[in-house]
Amino acid sequence: MATPPPSAPILFDRALLGARLARARRDGAATFLLDRASEDMTDRLLAVSRSFSAAADVWTPGNGLADALRGRVAAVDAIGFSEAEALGLAPESRDLVVSALAFQFVNDLPGVLAQIRRGLKPDGLLLAAMLGGDTLTELRQSFAAAEAECEGGASPRVAPFADLRDIGALLQRAGFALPVTDVDRVVVRYASAFALMADLRRMGATNVLRERRHTLTRRATMLRMAQIYGERFADPDGRIRATFDIVWLSGWAPHEGQPKPLKPGSAKASLEAAVKGTKR
Numbered sequence: 624m625a626t627p628p629p630s631a632p633i634l635f636d637r638a639l640l641g642a643r644l645a646r647a648r649r650d651g652a653a654t655f656l657l658d659r660a661s662e663d664m665t666d667r668l669l670a671v672s673r674s675f676s677a678a679a680d681v682w683t684p685g686n687g688l689a690d691a692l693r694g695r696v697a698a699v700d701a702i703g704f705s706e707a708e709a710l711g712l713a714p715e716s717r718d719l720v721v722s723a724l725a726f727q728f729v730n731d732l733p734g735v736l737a738q739i740r741r742g743l744k745p746d747g748l749l750l751a752a753m754l755g756g757d758t759l760t761e762l763r764q765s766f767a768a769a770e771a772e773c774e775g776g777a778s779p780r781v782a783p784f785a786d787l788r789d790i791g792a793l794l795q796r797a798g799f800a801l802p803v804t805d806v807d808r809v810v811v812r813y814a815s816a817f818a819l820m821a822d823l824r825r826m827g828a829t830n831v832l833r834e835r836r837h838t839l840t841r842r843a844t845m846l847r848m849a850q851i852y853g854e855r856f857a858d859p860d861g862r863i864r865a866t867f868d869i870v871w872l873s874g875w876a877p878h879e880g881q882p883k884p885l886k887p888g889s890a891k892a893s894l895e896a897a898v899k900g901t902k903r
Contacts, residue, residue: 631731635782636831637706640728644684644704644827653825654687656809660723660752660869661691663807667750667871668695675719675748681710681739682725684827692721708735712742715876719748724869726753727784728831736797746878749799755784756806756868761856762819769848778836790872799874800881807869812862816849819865 647653668675676697680688682704692699696719702710708731712720720739729735739749763781770777785793787804794802813819823829857863875881 631734633730633833635728635730636833636835637708637728637730640827640831641704641706643824643829643831647825647827648685651825652685652827653822654685655811656754656826656867656869657683657685657687657724659807659809661687663869663871664688664721664723664750664752665691665695667873668692671748677717677744678719678721679710679712679717679742681720681722681735681751683721683723684725688721688723710735710738710742712738714741715744715747717742717747718744719750721749722751722753724752724754726751727755727758727782732785733793733796736793736799740797740799740874740876743876745876746881747876748873749794749875750871750873752807752869752871753785753790754867755790755870756786756808757866758784758868760866761852761864762816765816765848765852765855768851769844773841773844773847779832779834780830780836782830782832784868785870787870790870794872794874797874798877800877802872802874804870804872807871809867809869811865811867812858813865814862816852816863819863 674697678692678696678699680692680699680701682702683689684704689699689701699721702712704725708729720743726732726735736749743749759781766780767777787806791802791804794804811819811822813822820829852863853861
């Protein structure tokens, strides 16, 4: 009897994430990162020399991306946030799937990418943006140092973020052709660490890790965290820096008309000859 594949670890409390996103919408969401990703999404699609007739938007918060794509894509169906990670895409039903700033809170990203791959028509495109890389590295380091100093140990505060190589490998694993990843680094300046945390709350992006601390943080720890942040990551004018890495990923459902890599040994000239030819 075959051994079933191991299930993905459950890192995020997606029920809590849904509640945090709803609170952000109710209280007035901070959308500057989503606005940037939406604008970049339209520019990237304009660079693709084809039109799309049946698109799906997977879990993008708010209406910013749908508004940005209106008039550029014939029809975009929004797949709303859900605690479960089943997308319900019919096989080969879409020629475009997009998503902005949602995949960083997915427990089974390989599974979601595989669902999207199955839902794309041959030569269909996935184009998505997610937070990754060194996002919030300053906040993570400041909290870790403050908790170690004030409480004798650190607790999970900031979600782990995937890097470009990991995401590229996941696209290949899911069966995408011509996978591409790149990063748009955004550095935002704040008056204090507490101003940054207020913006994270208004993004619905505060801590939703299942292993998060469930008791209130001591006031002394919070104050020390803000002090360390200021000491390590402030500019000369006293404002602190916060890094957000928007990781872009794209891939195509395989199609016979797509470019194919050369077979090993089929090159007409050697690298050695090319290098020698440049020497004078």
